[in-house]
Amino acid sequence: MKKLMLSLFIAFGFGACSLNNDDIKVDCGASEDKTFTGFPLLCSYNVNTLPVNPTAVLIGSEERMKAYFTKRENSCPNSTDTPPDFTKEIVVGLFSGLKTTTGYSIKITSIVENKCEILINYYEKAPQPDENITSAPNYPSDFIIIPRTSKIILFNKSTENLNNIVIGSFNKQCTGADCQKFYQLNDFNILKFQNVVAGGYDFSQYRYTATTKKGDYTLFLKDVPAEILALKGQTKTYGTPDAPDHGGVYFELRQGAAITKIFIDNTDTADQSAEVIAFKKAIQAKITALK
Structure with missing residues (x-):
């Protein structure tokens, strides 16, 4: 040092x-x-x-x-x-x-x-x-x-890129400790949030485990479809992920003061474009890799 x-x-x-x-x-x-x-x-x-x-x-x-x-x-x-x-x-x-x-x-x-x-x-x-x-x-x-x-x-x-991404998998039927998986991707580390409650997506409330990892935010940002980037600062739901037999993936993008939140049904629904479906799969694959 x-x-x-x-x-x-x-x-x-x-x-x-x-x-x-x-x-x-x-x-x-x-x-x-x-x-x-x-x-x-x-x-x-x-x-x-x-x-x-x-x-x-x-x-x-x-x-x-x-x-x-x-x-x-x-x-x-x-x-x-x-x-x-x-x-x-x-x-x-x-x-x-x-x-x-x-x-x-x-x-x-x-x-x-x-x-x-x-x-x-x-x-x-x-x-x-x-x-x-x-x-x-x-x-x-x-x-x-x-x-x-x-x-x-x-x-x-230190000086860091303050923008970040939160990804997660959720299901209201999910029970048990830490059965929902949520992670924050920064350009300096990865946070794994503990015991996230369905619908409780204020992540300042949760403990997390932080692991140093450089550049994950910038890398994963390349996978975000243009139609989601265009929603800057808005919230949108694709399909009905809160249905009892569905569940879905969560995506949150913080860029400066703008916070974009996306909920995507695990089932491929008519309002999900090919790009959104591919992005959903990219989120699921990233969560699997981080487990």
Whole structure:
């Protein structure tokens, strides 16, 4: 690891620190990408004190959790989240600090680890062109869970293509844990969402497993038919995928402020062109490959 933006020399009692330290140079040998779990913490907890400045927090105990967060009475409608197991895990949180309008966010994208350090990469999003924003104070944040460690944790702000695709297979007759498969394709990683509820497609409510993978968004975008790209920002359903004996595939495309959502019946229906049917099969094949 050559150029690093922040070092956190941590013990498990660590609380918080700034994201604006000077760069340092550390060489700890060969590194490898690591998977991590996204944690929709704010579905279940409120932040006790919202940080005005950019801040990182590491939570390694129930006492530390209670110091920073208060359990909410009402969680997100489809959240099935469980508390972290602090005997095996720690929570890593990033806050962007106070923003005076909506349209901002912060997101952890990848983790790289070597024999003595863990590097957490993240990006920050500002309001996009044509995005509807309102004047209101907000505090963008993101939280993940990683295995307990005594290694130094470092943070690096990166520049990423923020557009992404979500694909999934759904069926209202589907029962059991994680029987519906939903994935987000970015140009920097792939997210596998856990325990997605039929009809509950607000993916900020779900835990996910993130695996570093470069370029999947750009590659899969080439398969999207022109008629679906032309629906930019709209929602469309092909056939009757919610029928009891049908089911279907889900496609969501985020490009800047525009969010396009498509539901396609597993049965080939009259409103599905040859291109849409071929695209449906491409989604099904991609889901199979990612399982």
